[in-house]
Amino acid sequence: MPSHLLAIDQGTSSSRAIIFDATGKPLAQAQQEFTQHFPRDGWVEHDGEEIWDSTLAVCRQALRDGGLSAHDILAIGITNQRETTLLWDAASGELLHRAIVWQDRRTADYCAQLKADGWEEKVSEKTGLLIDPYFSATKLRWLLREVPGAMERAQRGELRFGTVDCFLLWRLSGGKVHRTDASNASRTLLFNIREQCWDEELLALFDIPRSLLPDVLDCAAEFGHCDEQLLGASIPVLGMAGDQQAALIGQACFRPGMVKSTYGTGCFMVQNTGETLVRSRHRLLSTVGYRLGGKVTYALEGSIFVAGAALQWLRDGIKLIRHAQESEALAQAAGQACGVYLVPAFTGLGAPYWDPKARGAIFGLTRDTGIKEIVTAGLQSVCYQSRDLLEAMVQDGASPPSALRVDGGMAVSDWTMQFLADLLGVAVERPEVTETTALGVASLAGLQAGLYADLDALAEHWHLQRRFEPRMQQALRDQLYAGWLDAVTRVRSEP
Secondary structure: OOOEEEEEEEOOOEEEEEEEOOOOOEEEEEEEEOOOEOOOOOOOEEOHHHHHHHHHHHHHHHHHHOOOOHHHEEEEEEEEOOOOEEEEEOOOOOEOOOEEOOOOOOOHHHHHHHHHOOOHHHHHHHHOOOOOOOOHHHHHHHHHHHOOOHHHHHHOOOEEEEOHHHHHHHHHOOOOOOEEEHHHHOOOOOEEOOOOEEOHHHHHHHOOOHHHOOEEEOOEEEEEEOOHHHHOOOOEEEEEEEHHHHHHHHOOOOOOOOEEEEEOOOEEEEEEEEOOOOOOOOOOEEEEEEEEOOEEEEEEEEEEOOOHHHHHHHHHHOOOOOOOOHHHHHHHHHOOOOOOEEEOOEOEEOOOOOEOOOOOEEEOOOOOOOHHHHHHHHHHHHHHHHHHHHHHHHHOOOOOOOEEEEEOHHHHOHHHHHHHHHHHOOEEEEEOOOOHHHHHHHHHHHHHHOOOOOHHHHHOOOOEEEEEOOOOOHHHHHHHHHHHHHHHHHHOOOO
């Protein structure tokens, strides 16, 4: 009987496939970057066909590199960039428009009007979210209104909407299955997370026909089967979760109060709140952490739009570095108190500010400022934003965590993780497997397949690689953070 698990990790800047063995050890992986499109200021798009092609390519490559065939794979799990919105023809699967990415801010004025009309409290009560361009509903509304004929076709039941997980499942199944999971549904602004269903009042508010929407399943469920012609065997898809919820599972944050933070294109700090749906007073998000066996575990989340994307910009946008790995040596040379602040509000500010019209800036430049200081400020910006989130969680009544579990591409940087621990005053724990997003969704697939008995069995896969203890004096910690808060104030479009 096969015991390998294939995780599809479709992210904002690349598609990856990782094959795990039954102990959670990665055996083979493949990754492929794809094009980012910026047609206007604040607009971000992906080519859905390129997402699909790159996903299929990395799955095939991972199998080849691992010396495996599709018959060696017990199940597939899918995790994905959340909120990114796709619209396609129900019969042909043809996409009507490029995918509108979660970072996209084109619906900012519409969101502002909804808030001015007094809708935010009701929407937040139902969804746990804020009215913001970040989420899928306003993106879908834009597509239906701006793509010629889309609304009429949707009303006739000819179109389908999905986040990336749903779209990939549709393609993998040969167009037979239109499903998503509760964690992804909870990020659309259309899903009632208390009642666990699509909300008719919200569908009416955003003028979205119900026929567009997928069925919503648990995170571990019988989602469908991969078409045999794609990979060489009909493999069941048994796990699905949005990337940050998948990372929560991969980090084994199964007890209320545990916190993880993922450093990918963006940064997302998520705290398990158990069966309690916590309403934030500081503009964090209440969301579905995961749903298993029909039982919901809720979470509190802070979302930062730009983390690793800041390094991408330093590399590709202004070409201060050739490789992200160069940043650590530059930061060591510059030191922690370099005096420069980079606020990477390239597509606005996320939690706890939620200012879609804020824009990025660099402060503290002097005649002595050079590449190393600016690159260091880019690394530090991620840590400052993380403190913003942790401060908000504590102000919402959470106890400071005994440790913060970290993962994602930037978590491999020792300098950044030490500065994070110093700035937060909290120990930072990095696991042996930092690709916890992929591990989490593979674990869900294994759970549904019967490979693992329960969540305790999944927790055994988590192993500490290094713990970073805070070493910075409190006075310096507060001084550096005060400088960050001043810099953020200067870029905000609203107080």
